Amino acid sequence: MLSVEPTAIPDVKVITPKKHGDHRGFFSEVYKQSDMTAAGIGLVFVQDNHSRSATVGTLRGLHFQSAPFAQDKLVRVTKGRILDIAVDIRASSPTFGQHVAVELSEENWRQLLVPVGFAHGFVTLEPDTEVLYKVSAPYGPANDHGLAFDDPALGIDWRIPLDKVVLSDKDRKHPRLADLPRYFD
Numbered sequence: 512m513l514s515v516e517p518t519a520i521p522d523v524k525v526i527t528p529k530k531h532g533d534h535r536g537f538f539s540e541v542y543k544q545s546d547m548t549a550a551g552i553g554l555v556f557v558q559d560n561h562s563r564s565a566t567v568g569t570l571r572g573l574h575f576q577s578a579p580f581a582q583d584k585l586v587r588v589t590k591g592r593i594l595d596i597a598v599d600i601r602a603s604s605p606t607f608g609q610h611v612a613v614e615l616s617e618e619n620w621r622q623l624l625v626p627v628g629f630a631h632g633f634v635t636l637e638p639d640t641e642v643l644y645k646v647s648a649p650y651g652p653a654n655d656h657g658l659a660f661d662d663p664a665l666g667i668d669w670r671i672p673l674d675k676v677v678l679s680d681k682d683r684k685h686p687r688l689a690d691l692p693r694y695f696d
């Protein structure tokens with residue numbers, strides 16, 4: 512039981528599974544292959560990832576893996592809240608360089624499907640936020656690339672002052688879109 516909604520970039524979808532609440536709490540089928548196939552999303556995921564970020568304003572991204580380790584991602588939040596971002600880096604896409612920004616939270620129970628060809632990142636909007644996501648290809652460190660989160664050409668409103676974000680050293684050094692090799696057609 513899930514709802515699938517397109518976003519401004521149709522290949523990026525918001526998926527919201529049903530939460531069955533009762534006096535004890537809730538139960539939710541957060542991923543079901545048959546529901547995804549029935550919704551026309553015939554992806555096979557091979558790895559589950561889980562990250563925890565202690566501080567509000569922790570920014571992870573913008574990341575993607577190139578072929579043959581390019582990944583579709585299904586992202587969800589089990590604790591806290593994030594602004595989740597997907598940037599279209601498919602060179603021949605009519606929405607090349609455009610992005611989708613969606614709040615995912617424990618409260619709204621939304622998931623974001625980020626297809627191959629998109630750079631992905633998020634910023635945490637609450638402390639101790641936990642993000643779980645399925646990926647359709649294994650980790651390939653040699654194929655793990657990034658795009659500068661603060662590239663003015665992307666026009667992303669991260670909602671947190673950029674001088675306050677908590678970043679890995681790696682995420683301070685990614686190329687801007689204009690300097691990014693053509694990884695996806």
Ligand SMILES: Cc1cn([C@H]2C[C@H](O)[C@@H](COP(=O)(O)OP(=O)(O)O[C@H]3O[C@H](C)C(=O)[C@H](O)[C@H]3O)O2)c(=O)[nH]c1=O
Pocket residue numbers: 560562571572574575584631632633649650651679
């Ligand atoms: C991605 C990944 C990382 N690692 C190891 C490598 C490092 O020793 C450590 C932290 O990696 P990293 O700093 O790349 O983690 P994030 O900054 O959270 O990266 C992720 O954040 C954004 C939001 C993404 O969409 C990607 O899935 C992923 O790149 O975990 C692994 O062992 N396996 C993996 O699949």
